[in-house]
Amino acid sequence: MNKYCLPEEFETENYCLRRVQTKDAAAIFDAYAADAAVTKYLAWKPHESVSDTSAFLEAIYANWDQGKSYPVVVFHRKEPEDLLGMFDARPSESCVNYGYVLRASAWGNGCASEVMRWMVEHALSHPMIFRAEAYCDIANPASARVMENAGMTREGILRRYLVHPNISDDPRDCFVYSRVR
Numbered sequence: 729m730n731k732y733c734l735p736e737e738f739e740t741e742n743y744c745l746r747r748v749q750t751k752d753a754a755a756i757f758d759a760y761a762a763d764a765a766v767t768k769y770l771a772w773k774p775h776e777s778v779s780d781t782s783a784f785l786e787a788i789y790a791n792w793d794q795g796k797s798y799p800v801v802v803f804h805r806k807e808p809e810d811l812l813g814m815f816d817a818r819p820s821e822s823c824v825n826y827g828y829v830l831r832a833s834a835w836g837n838g839c840a841s842e843v844m845r846w847m848v849e850h851a852l853s854h855p856m857i858f859r860a861e862a863y864c865d866i867a868n869p870a871s872a873r874v875m876e877n878a879g880m881t882r883e884g885i886l887r888r889y890l891v892h893p894n895i896s897d898d899p900r901d902c903f904v905y906s907r908v909r
Contacts, residue, residue, distance in 0.1 A: 734798035745800040753782040755811040760831040823859040824851040841877035861906040880905035
């Protein structure tokens with residue numbers, strides 16, 4: 729049986745997504761990677777230069793071929809050259825874990841919910857995947873709403889689970905959400 733992976737290109741009703749490429753570095757840096765507000769609840773600090781973003785992309789690009797994770801960039805179908813953000817699906821055993829980031833101007837427009845809904849459905853349609861999950865800092869209600877809108881259920885709080893270096897050097901509590909079949 730084939731292992732789970734995302735298609736290299738796919739579409740939702742309003743968005744086009746494709747495998748991230750190293751040539752996306754400048755667009756990602758300009759869209760969100762250097763933005764302190766956008767990266768507040770992420771596990772990495774804002775990038776200081778396009779070369780930081782390039783190094784990050786080189787590392788995650790290899791993950792796809794190794795089956796570790798499947799990072800994709802997202803564009804609105806009406807503006808296919810205007811990068812909005814990135815989603816990542818990280819499979820392990822019978823579960824897929826998700827992460828995502830959108831530039832600030834894309835917040836509140838339904839992009840994250842629509843794409844996450846598609847990704848969760850895609851994962852759970854695979855015969856080897858029984859759980860789709862994601863987590864967010866307990867102080868990030870917008871991200872929690874995205875997961876709920878994607879059909880996930882809050883399971884609880886992961887105490888002192890993840891360091892968000894833009895907030896604290898200590899691990900922070902996170903809500904964990906999932907959808908199972």
